[in-house]
Amino acid sequence: MFVCVHNAGRSQMAAAYAHHLSGGAVEVRSAGSAPAETINPAVREALLEEGIDISAEKPKVLTDQAVRASDVVITMGCGDTCPFYPGKRYEDWVLEDPAGQGVDAVRPIRDDIKRRVTELLASLGVPVQPLPGDR
Template identity: 65%
Template structure:
């Protein structure tokens, strides 16, 4: 019996900090065992350079990522949708697992604050991996 990989979508407003860091952690910690998407309700032009720096400090390169506009198809194709301060802009579909992570927005924050957000996200991603990869 083939079991498909769980698909996770991380959503924040600009898709330039929190959601990109979360996707980076999940890719780093879960590898190819999870399909990973990341999007924003109002995507920025580029990823927050302080978020890039904070992730680089732990050996994760997110420089190749580009902020993406949230698409309803991304939500439809995901098993788990993690929102981070995007309010009501994320479409809701039955049968999906939704979590809202209350995290400081790294935009305009000094690197010390962004490091704290990065480390908080890592712990949340580790918990998420446990939830979505254990046998049902």
């Protein structure tokens, strides 16, 4: 599960990468502590450059149920709003917020998230698949 404040940028990128890089082998969730109305357009554009289309995604609110159903919870700037349950793996990724930024500023954030998701999948023993744009 990937959690950020608005679920419109960082957590959406991480979820998209986790889904695509795992070839669908892991169940991926994302949510926000204060969800936005829509996905950040610069984030959508930056992922399209990678061959990933998230235009159908919508920001979702963080729920206790979603956290309970997750084995790994990655937070990105949402502080203490994420519920904590013993036995889950938690990581906090310090990443710049893409809110209000153009695609040029979002690309380095995207690339950092891609690297972190690749490392996360490797730590879970999940083989990394090529992205749609890599084929």
